[in-house]
Amino acid sequence: RIVYLNGDYLPEEEAKISVFDRGFVMGDAVYEVTSVLGGKVLEFEGHMARLERSMNELEMHCDLTRDEWLAIHRELIARNGIDEGLVYLQVSRGNAGDRDFHYPPEGTPPTVVLYTQAKPNLADDPKAKVGIKVISLPDLRWHRRDIKTVQLLYPSMAKMAAEKAGKNDAWFVEGGYVTEGSSNNVYIVKGNKIVTRHLSEDILHGITRASLLKYAAEAQMEIEERPFTIEEAQGADEAFFTSASAFVMPVVEIDGVTLGAGSPGPVAARLREIYLDESRKSAV
Numbered sequence: 001r002i003v004y005l006n007g008d009y010l011p012e013e014e015a016k017i018s019v020f021d022r023g024f025v026m027g028d029a030v031y032e033v034t035s036v037l038g039g040k041v042l043e044f045e046g047h048m049a050r051l052e053r054s055m056n057e058l059e060m061h062c063d064l065t066r067d068e069w070l071a072i073h074r075e076l077i078a079r080n081g082i083d084e085g086l087v088y089l090q091v092s093r094g095n096a097g098d099r100d101f102h103y104p105p106e107g108t109p110p111t112v113v114l115y116t117q118a119k120p121n122l123a124d125d126p127k128a129k130v131g132i133k134v135i136s137l138p139d140l141r142w143h144r145r146d147i148k149t150v151q152l153l154y155p156s157m158a159k160m161a162a163e164k165a166g167k168n169d170a171w172f173v174e175g176g177y178v179t180e181g182s183s184n185n186v187y188i189v190k191g192n193k194i195v196t197r198h199l200s201e202d203i204l205h206g207i208t209r210a211s212l213l214k215y216a217a218e219a220q221m222e223i224e225e226r227p228f229t230i231e232e233a234q235g236a237d238e239a240f241f242t243s244a245s246a247f248v249m250p251v252v253e254i255d256g257v258t259l260g261a262g263s264p265g266p267v268a269a270r271l272r273e274i275y276l277d278e279s280r281k282s283a284v
């Protein structure tokens with residue numbers, strides 16, 4: 001695989017980063033994941049806007065323009081022959097020269113890494129046809145979940161706990177209410193109404209979420225942005241989650257309670273179809 005590192009396209013085994021890199025030592029890095037369908041990047045502008053916002057919130061600087069980011073995405077997709085898959089992008093605060101809590105001096109170049117992951121069945125994911133099962137866990141992450149940092153240890157622990165329990169993923173709960181999934185935004189469906197938590201620093205502002213709510217409104221669905229409990233979700237007609245890499249994924253079981261008939265509901269299935277259609281149309 002050819003990867004991008006600080007201006008160079010390199011075989012992955014030749015791409016090396018300093019042991020003093022802030023991303024490695026302090027988790028001081030932000031990232032984005034975009035999907036590729038038909039060799040094109042989905043939701044490019046949204047992901048770039050969020051990347052810029054994450055960097056601003058952390059006073060991190062990177063000179064690359066959106067055109068340059070796009071050119072790198074396209075070059076990697078071409079060089080690696082990606083038709084369906086993901087592009088991972090990470091910007092860290094760079095090589096600090098030594099271990100130090102303080103940020104390195106202004107002008108220290110960030111470390112920029114991008115690589116592709118081929119996923120031949122991304123759009124046609126068999127899991128979307130059967131739905132997934134989740135467990136709930138307390139949300140023990142930090143309180144700036146709106147910043148997309150690489151501090152993913154707790155989400156990793158949560159996914160391992162879910163796997164150990166024989167389930168697919170975890171939903172986080174704080175103060176009695178669901179915040180989001182371990183790597184996705186979550187929704188419940190009641191009749192023609194979709195309920196999802198409102199935006200705040202408590203959750204990541206999903207790019208897929210923003211588009212999905214727009215498409216749902218255009219399809220005359222009612223949307224309520226408010227917190228909900230696990231109990232309310234267990235009594236809903238349907239549940240699903242969204243993320244750039246899974247699009248719209250039906251959830252059929254929460255903490256051992258089966259939702260509805262135990263198979264993906266019509267609203268999630270329809271939204272997945274609409275989402276895939278629309279995002280393919282706007283891919284670049």
Ligand code: PMP
Nearest residue numbers: 183184185204206207208243244
């Ligand atoms: N919440 C969290 C915690 C995530 O990690 C992700 C995946 N990036 C999302 C939500 C979904 O965001 P997006 O739709 O932009 O992928």
